Amino acid sequence: MMIRQSFIEMNARERAAALLDPASFRELLGPFERIKSPWLPLQGIVAQADDGVVLGRGLIDGRSAFVASIEGAFQGGSMGEVSGAKIAAALELARRDCERGRPILPLLLFETGGVRLQEANLGLAAIAEIHAGIIAVREFVPVVGVVAGVVGCFGGMSLAAALCTRLIVTRQARLAMNGPEVIEQEAGIGELDAADRALIWKLMGGEQRYATGFADDLVDDDAAAIATAVRWAVAMGVEAEPRSRQISQYMARLAAIDAQHPPTPVALRRLWQTDPVA
């Protein structure tokens, strides 16, 4: 029997290597390059040599690929100028290669609270460039995203996850635009109690996101299972109408929602169950 290896317990570098073909991972802009945040030291925060994003090239089922793996343990996986630019730049180079007839598969491992507030507008700008990069390269190759946990995927990076051709989640993943604390701050505790963990998992947990069609695959916290899911997602190829272009379907679904009496998370699973024929 194979011994299950937790993916969530791995750091970003181990995750990146675990999902590429064995021994194919070659890190780019690694820690010895020392491209660090120019903004954190100005605020008395120690910068990290890879700024919390591990970037590498390698193979997926023998095909050329790159992986961007966000380190949730550094500043909550937040996107600063450098970490964001690493992901955006890789997507831009992948698009260039695709245009030149050398397809390269992007694999994005999300573990991020969104914008790094110490770099604020430069994080937001980098996230807009990541969106642009995913949209531009997605015409050529499937962009595969993984949200494993523990941090989850929030803020502007939840839009990046939504833009992926295929999104893989675990039960330990959370995916939402606004984190619970931000909703409570902006809309009051009556809107959402950030301490109500059970409710938060029902709203934005990986199982719910998969059951309501916001993710394509739900896998166990097992490195081999996630690696298999990535290969399955790659094999499915480019999507003519990715989720973010299914406008009429989602507008019809939303039109059927009574905003005064919205469905519970469980009820929404029945309403929005992924229909394989659709």
Added chain:
Amino acid sequence: MNLKPTLSSRGHTWFDALAGQACSLDTGLPSVRVADGELNREITRFIAVVPDPNNRFARARSGEVGVDEGWQLALQVRRAITADRDCRRRSIIAIVDISSQAYGSNEELLGIHLACAAAADAFASARLAGHPVIAFLVGKAMSGAFLAHGYQANRIIALDSPEVLVQAMSKESAARVTRLSVSDLEQLGRQIVPMAYDIESFARLGLLRTIIRHIDADRPTSHDVARVRGELTDAIGDARASAANLSSRLASEEARQTRAASIEVRRRLAEQWDAA
């Protein structure tokens, strides 16, 4: 019930001033106004997200981008792409006065992240298809709402006004998340350019094409409107003559200074990309 928007806002003001009423399209959603107007004798699509006190989602009544708004933006932008498939791509002007995305548990349940992604996707697709997309900042351009409505534009231009603010998160939420006081955050913004909220600081990041000065942002005169139309026309010409990607945001003198790290990452990654 009168569904006509009654709240005044910069979004309404500039939508009316630039597009006029005659050519408005009925979106069926009062919070998203769309018109095919004219700029420099060319058909131009104007799109604004505006307050709607009767919005069926309570958290989206003050001009926020909610689930309905995100998908509606996507629909209206994609209709322009489809309509122009075989002819000159019309310009699309996103008039930006948006306080935030809608913060609510219903919004999260119903996938506001996907609705906003759909809008960003549509604007980026329009840009890639050859439509000049211009974001015109007349008020707040905040957070995920700006990602959905404006940040995929070829060019960003802004009015010079204290109410024109660009930032990743409201001061109050940023204070809670960073565990700093609002006044500490304001102090930091004076030292750390990307943490500031004002448009002059945003301009120093090199992401902005133009600040249009000496305009009455709330009650523009016909002269003000003519000047803005001229700036929009210039930005459109610039966009048509340039690459359809976002590379202009790294090309300005300000970007070379403030976004030096963004440029350095790209330069060094390109060097290593194909190395053995």
